[in-house]
Amino acid sequence: EFAAQPSQDDRLQYIHGKLSAGSSKTFSSLPHAIQMQMLLDRDAFGNVQVSRIETEKLLADMVADRLRVLKTQGRFKGKFSALCHFFGYEGRCAAPTNFDADYCYSLGYTAAALLNAGKSGYIASVRNLTRPAAEWQPGGIPLTAMMNIERRHGEDKPVIRKALVDLEGKPFQTFAAQRDRWALEEAYLYPGPIQYFGPSEVCDRVTKTLELEQS
Template sequence: MNRRVKEGTYKGKKFNAICHFFGYQARGSLPSKFDCDYAYVLGHVCYHILAAGLNGYMATITNLRNPVNKWRCGAAPITAMMTVRRWSQNPGTASIGKPAIHPATVDLKGKAYELLRQNATKFLLDDIYRNPGPLQFDGPGADSKAVTLCVEDQDYMGRIKKLQEYLDKIRTIVKPGCSQEVLKAALSVMASVTEVLSVMSSSPINGQSSL
């Protein structure tokens, strides 16, 4: 830097070195093919979010256990993932609301945890490797994915689409001209579902009130 200043090739501001700890980056392994595809698609979704003029949205990808061409891309508002955590400084004082993200806890009844519980002894005593060599970007092992992605059913947008199909089917059945019995059954069921969903969406989660 001093040499460039003397030669006149550098005319910028004074350079000050800043130390930074890169321990986590240095210990991290190379990204797998899935990691690369996932990051690339997230960036592509972010481009469409910006192009649409949206703000406060997070890029989402579901159906990850299937090939890339079957992934479902979308954008979710950050506020939809938040609640208001209530707390007070002193007993008897009015509580103050503070936005917070919904906690993501381990599902002890989920398929991934059940698989871990069933194979806990094998994992302790046996050598179980899904990919015994280095990361592969081509060939038979290139498309290997985490077990949690393969056993869990996290196709959120797929479920939304399935729900929409059910609602469309109800519209074709319950319409002017249907019998009184069909109309009565539909009203009873929909009233119950609406009541249950209203309670679930408005009830506090882990002591937090929803927005």
């Protein structure tokens, strides 16, 4: 029924008719452009396409509206001009762990070293990741070594092969060995909150899948 509404304004009215009074008030408090973005088509799983909702502009507009109110009350005399930047998943993800930070820093440093050496056409890589960061092994992989030929739009194209789940790899094999039990039981592995200070075995832990891959 929602999709059958003839216009966006009609869709808005339809939505308000389905919401509780409190939810309708909250939805109405959003800028009109954000309301429209929330009514966009869903993805293949029926979820709102969050990455297409400009939340960064929503926050900037809400701050600007609040400052306009404060200015009329004589409580704000400055200027406000926001320049938004879209971070996508980076803006919605959890805080990075020590391992994440060390890994990204190492990749960036390696990329700079390759560039400084005039080595174009290489992908920065870091190996030995389950060891302490001081023992990691940076390097460069030729881009051509990662490519294979695939048929795209009727033509053979050199592309980097997608990294799909390896059904023969240890992470999946570990899952396969447990899935029948997990279908019936709750068996969560809870490592606790992210730690930044303390024993290395607590604050510098690698991911479980990487641990399995390199064990």
